[in-house]
Amino acid sequence: MANQEIFFGEPSPQANELRRQKKMLAVFTAFLAPYIFLYGVYRVTHGATLSGVIEIVLGSLLVMNYLAFLLHRRIAIAKPAVTIASIIVNVMVLGTGGINGTAAYWSIPFPALTFLFQGPRLGALYNAVFFVTMVGYAILVKIGVVGSYYTYDQLKQLWSVLILTNALGYAAENGWHKARQTLERQRGQLNTLLSNLPVGAVMVKKDGTLSASNESAARLFGQPILPTVKVNDVPKTYGFKKEDGTPYPVEELPLIMSLKTGKAAPQTKLFISRPDGSTVVLRVTASPVLDTDGKAIAAVAVYEDMTKEHEIDQIKSEFVSLTSHQLKTPLTAVKWAMETLLDGGAGALTPEQKEIVTETGATVERLRRLVADLLNVSRIETGRKFNLEKKPTDIATMIRSVAAESSATAGQRRVTLDVSKIPDGLLRDVDEHKIREVFTNLVGNAIKYSAEGGRVEIGVARAGKKAGAIYVKDGGIGIPAEQQDKIFQKFFRASNVEAKKEGTGLGLYLAKAIVEKHGGSIWFESQEGKGTTFYVALPPAAPAS
Ligand code: ADP
Numbered sequence: 001m002a003n004q005e006i007f008f009g010e011p012s013p014q015a016n017e018l019r020r021q022k023k024m025l026a027v028f029t030a031f032l033a034p035y036i037f038l039y040g041v042y043r044v045t046h047g048a049t050l051s052g053v054i055e056i057v058l059g060s061l062l063v064m065n066y067l068a069f070l071l072h073r074r075i076a077i078a079k080p081a082v083t084i085a086s087i088i089v090n091v092m093v094l095g096t097g098g099i100n101g102t103a104a105y106w107s108i109p110f111p112a113l114t115f116l117f118q119g120p121r122l123g124a125l126y127n128a129v130f131f132v133t134m135v136g137y138a139i140l141v142k143i144g145v146v147g148s149y150y151t152y153d154q155l156k157q158l159w160s161v162l163i164l165t166n167a168l169g170y171a172a173e174n175g176w177h178k179a180r181q182t183l184e185r186q187r188g189q190l191n192t193l194l195s196n197l198p199v200g201a202v203m204v205k206k207d208g209t210l211s212a213s214n215e216s217a218a219r220l221f222g223q224p225i226l227p228t229v230k231v232n233d234v235p236k237t238y239g240f241k242k243e244d245g246t247p248y249p250v251e252e253l254p255l256i257m258s259l260k261t262g263k264a265a266p267q268t269k270l271f272i273s274r275p276d277g278s279t280v281v282l283r284v285t286a287s288p289v290l291d292t293d294g295k296a297i298a299a300v301a302v303y304e305d306m307t308k309e310h311e312i313d314q315i316k317s318e319f320v321s322l323t324s325h326q327l328k329t330p331l332t333a334v335k336w337a338m339e340t341l342l343d344g345g346a347g348a349l350t351p352e353q354k355e356i357v358t359e360t361g362a363t364v365e366r367l368r369r370l371v372a373d374l375l376n377v378s379r380i381e382t383g384r385k386f387n388l389e390k391k392p393t394d395i396a397t398m399i400r401s402v403a404a405e406s407s408a409t410a411g412q413r414r415v416t417l418d419v420s421k422i423p424d425g426l427l428r429d430v431d432e433h434k435i436r437e438v439f440t441n442l443v444g445n446a447i448k449y450s451a452e453g454g455r456v457e458i459g460v461a462r463a464g465k466k467a468g469a470i471y472v473k474d475g476g477i478g479i480p481a482e483q484q485d486k487i488f489q490k491f492f493r494a495s496n497v498e499a500k501k502e503g504t505g506l507g508l509y510l511a512k513a514i515v516e517k518h519g520g521s522i523w524f525e526s527q528e529g530k531g532t533t534f535y536v537a538l539p540p541a542a543p544a545s
Helices: 013-045 049-072 075-096 109-142 152-196 215-221 231-237 254-261 307-342 351-382 395-412 432-448 481-486 507-517
Strands: 200-205 210-213 265-273 279-290 296-305 391-394 416-421 427-430 455-460 470-474 521-527 531-537
Touching: 013 049, 013 075, 013 109, 049 075, 075 109, 109 152, 200 215, 200 254, 215 296, 231 254, 254 265, 254 279, 254 296, 279 307, 307 351, 351 507, 391 395, 391 432, 395 416, 395 427, 395 432, 395 455, 427 432, 432 455, 432 470, 432 507, 432 531, 481 521, 507 521
Parallel strands: 416 455
Antiparallel strands: 200 210, 200 296, 265 279, 279 296, 391 427, 455 470, 470 531, 521 531
């Protein structure tokens, strides 16, 4: 990929340099050409024909040099031409004394100007030549080989002034030159880095104008990114969509959010309908660019192509959805058959037969629950059939019923279930069936991950921020601190869970999805080896009207 300039609205270093050189050349020519030309005229009219003509020619050549530069932008010819001319003039003027012996003083600005014009290196070279000429001339005057318009003392004074202006010119130009070189080098590195990144990058200034973008961004968007587009028009111009195909709301754009909050925006998925008809799925993150006061002056968004990943995810979800659907019906049939057998519907069973059928029935039930969980996961992921049927529901009654249902399992493990801290008439606006699944899972986990003879308490938090949240508390194995952030992930099971404890790692993933779909929240506090408390906050039921 070419190392192209990616910053909008800012001239490239090369363009900047050319502009500067042009300006300096104009200043130098405007200063030098008339000076040399008029001097030449003066000399010719005062009898010094040869040196006068040389100067007239030189002055005219300088003007032509500048015009040639304007036409061809050949700075390589223009720069040395002016330098050589100024050396010739300086030496000539010095040697001949100029008008009334003041020529040496006219030379004073040249060294400093040469630095500005030529940069520190060529400037130094020019000055070296000039100085050698000057010193040589002074020595010749001193030993009386040549006569001069100046006394030796005058020449010494002149040197002092020249050395001073030289030093100032050099210091200013060198400092500036170095700072500019550093900036340009850094900018060049940044440029190369951004242009060659496989991810798209777009930078927006506080005022909403685009300030930079790289090639990958244009490739992902399927069209060039124009600096004239305002950030508010970006979703429309580039066909940004949400997963359901609706236009991407401007205020949810990570770039905008990041500019507004001064913080990194949460990762989001973005769909783009490109001009060629294809669609890409991008993962977008945005971070602010802060000034020294910590205020956001710009924001950078990074776009990563996740089209393949998205497709695979979809295929996976479809597959899970399909297989769990297919498994559900036969499993239900097996369950019914077992129940009929147990009820003696196919003749009385011997105690041994009954035991075998009961055990098989329990296994089938576990299988059926797993299939139901998988089906729920696929519903959440495809967004299908996951509608809530909310109504004011008495949570206390629900939890007591869940506890009663779990009492057999709790009894086997000699775990006490305490629901006495749940007040009556605890109404919440929920889908009863789905929220029941959440508590069945939390209470089931609390029993499963408790030690034999442990105690599980279900109640309602009273104080502080947690007030109103329903908790399920156990004194069991707890969750290792370093794995706590993963606990709600699909299929995640903590490392301290014994292999023989059955589980899929889907329960909490589903619980979180269900609770959040209700607009509620679920969280926990846990200490490994001490116990875990899960909290569920649900929206209150609207007062009956
Ligand atoms: P499962 O229990 O089927 O493994 P869940 O999604 O319900 O799956 O839970 C995920 C993981 O969270 C569990 O495997 C376990 O490591 C941890 N966990 C959940 N509840 C508790 C609890 N009450 N005490 C300790 N660990 C728990």
